[in-house]
Amino acid sequence: xxxxxxxxxxxxxxxxPGPVAAARLAGLGATVTKVEPPGGDPLxxxxxxxxxxxxxxxxxxxxxxxxxxxxxxxxxxxxxxxxLLTANRPAALARLGLDWxxxxxASRAWRRWPSWATxxxxxxCPATT
Numbered sequence: 001x002x003x004x005x006x007x008x009x010x011x012x013x014x015x016x017p018g019p020v021a022a023a024r025l026a027g028l029g030a031t032v033t034k035v036e037p038p039g040g041d042p043l044x045x046x047x048x049x050x051x052x053x054x055x056x057x058x059x060x061x062x063x064x065x066x067x068x069x070x071x072x073x074x075x076x077x078x079x080x081x082x083x084l085l086t087a088n089r090p091a092a093l094a095r096l097g098l099d100w101x102x103x104x105x106a107s108r109a110w111r112r113w114p115s116w117a118t119x120x121x122x123x124x125c126p127a128t129t
């Protein structure tokens with residue numbers, strides 16, 4: 001049995017760092033679903049070999065999160081996720097309606113562990129301001 005078996009990760013991260021983290025989580029047994037913009041991940045164009053290696057075993061969906069239809073398509077994926085992995089700044093997530101307060105009730109992790117999920121972040125975290 002792998003450490004993250006039965007855990008679901010939803011990733012919005014593009015390029016190299018996000019897919020590396022997602023590949024590591026998948027290697028630990030998590031089920032990873034990656035959401036890419038309609039044009040795809042730029043890494044697929046820059047380095048197709050790396051793209052294939054980092055996305056092996058991941059479910060990839062292209063969804064335009066800038067449209068209401070795209071955000072509606074994201075909701076069931078978010079509801080099934082234990083972890084949302086993103087490389088976006090908090091302001092960019094807020095513009096998409098994906099900042100923490102709106103996502104919290106939809107999060108499977110919040111439903112499982114509400115006291116843990118609503119803990120205040122460490123004072124050094126810039127997102128607490």
